[in-house]
Amino acid sequence: MYTSEYPIFAVTVDVVCLTVRDHTFQVLLVERGEEPFAGRLAFPGGFVGIDEDLETAAHRELMEETGVEAPRFLDQLRTYGDPGRDPRGRTVTVAHLAIAPDLGEAVGGSDAAAADWHPVEPLLADPDALAFDHGTILADGVERARSRLEWTPLAADFVGPAFTIAELRQVYEVIWGLELDPANFHRKVTGARGFVEETGRTADSSRGRPAQLYRRGRAERIHPPLNLWGRRP
């Protein structure tokens, strides 16, 4: 190895885990127990093992620090490596984007002092709300998720294994911050090949006609992209 010939780095992973809870776009954060940034909010994450691949490390850190075991989606987001981003030394972090359905209150793993969901909007508005450069990373993660909704079935990863078209529509409405026509949305989603499949079952309805339940389809891309520009004002 060339540890004496070449610069030495520490490599970490961080996980931007997003969900929709209580009609709000939220992100999973831990309260840091140690310096630097002790007591501040940050993404779950940590050092990559010497024989561990990056995605495995991301899954492991998410599980260890928050108890979230199986996000519906997890992929690389971007790598952040500015000198000085970590006061302890030269660290490069490979940020990942994860999507989980609303899992209820019970989060919190072994390592971190506390893990909880936080609404995204106030965090985006205050660049110094999070430790390290995590404010920048959050902005990139949110942008990536918003963009992916257009041309992949990512929205289905925000809801449970069986869901109604209205639940899916609320994901778009919350994340994009606009109101969609339920009738046209229904046609677009059910008409896009491979986005959703019927289960044959219907949802319980407290009032109104019960909705059909769907599951996620096999498609990885939506053709053509869902061109949802929202309701005209």
Place this chain on the structure above:
Amino acid sequence: MYTSEYPIFAVTVDVVCLTVRDHTFQVLLVERGEEPFAGRLAFPGGFVGIDEDLETAAHRELMEETGVEAPRFLDQLRTYGDPGRDPRGRTVTVAHLAIAPDLGEAVGGSDAAAADWHPVEPLLADPDALAFDHGTILADGVERARSRLEWTPLAADFVGPAFTIAELRQVYEVIWGLELDPANFHRKVTGARGFVEETGRTADSSRGRPAQLYRRGRAERIHPPLNLWGRRP
């Protein structure tokens, strides 16, 4: 620093530099001078300096190894860090995507044995054509470039500072491998706000009516995306 407490990594950058030359989609490669993979083709790249940020390192390595000084576009692509991707030890590489206009033959820098442009297609067809995991990286870079053409003015980065609409169309035709209607393409591109601006000058024409010259506009995204599905068969 925690070099004794935590795993030690080497961090490199690699640059997938793409262009369109001779009506062909091409990538800039160097012939490796040393083991491992001596004599094999690889992307320009190398170790990141201890006080250097990632993008600066990418620019530097591209310049040092190929002489390409100012690509029109350079951004992170993805990070590759599987254990075992480099037989010498644990290395994480932050791959970058660069786009340059056709610069003529003269490439070749100081460090590498040789640097030259190579058509992309045969390299994609043979997964073992390149050193390390660079075949995978090339496939990701090409896919990213193809996708960006749809919704950003990336095509303008493949041509010179002043260009005709026909030159721009050829970029799409070569990279997407299809034939476009010149009339409709012209309208779409000139109609998309911020994609191109008139220069007032015209190109020299060997035959036919001389074309207007345009420069790149200020937009970073095209609304709506250029929905070019090509000429029907």
Place this chain on the structure above:
DNA sequence: GCAAAAGTGTTATACGTACACCCATGA
């Protein structure tokens, strides 16, 4: 029945494709 939510029908308009056609130049 009534309210509420799911889902379907309908229509005016916008948009895109195809291609006819005119324009400006070199030979």
Place this chain on the structure above:
DNA sequence: TCATGGGTGTACGTATAACACTTTTGC
């Protein structure tokens, strides 16, 4: 004046936004 590529006009078909309307449930 002919050939060639640049650029415009336009008709027709398809997609879609808007919203009226029907369906199916709980109360």
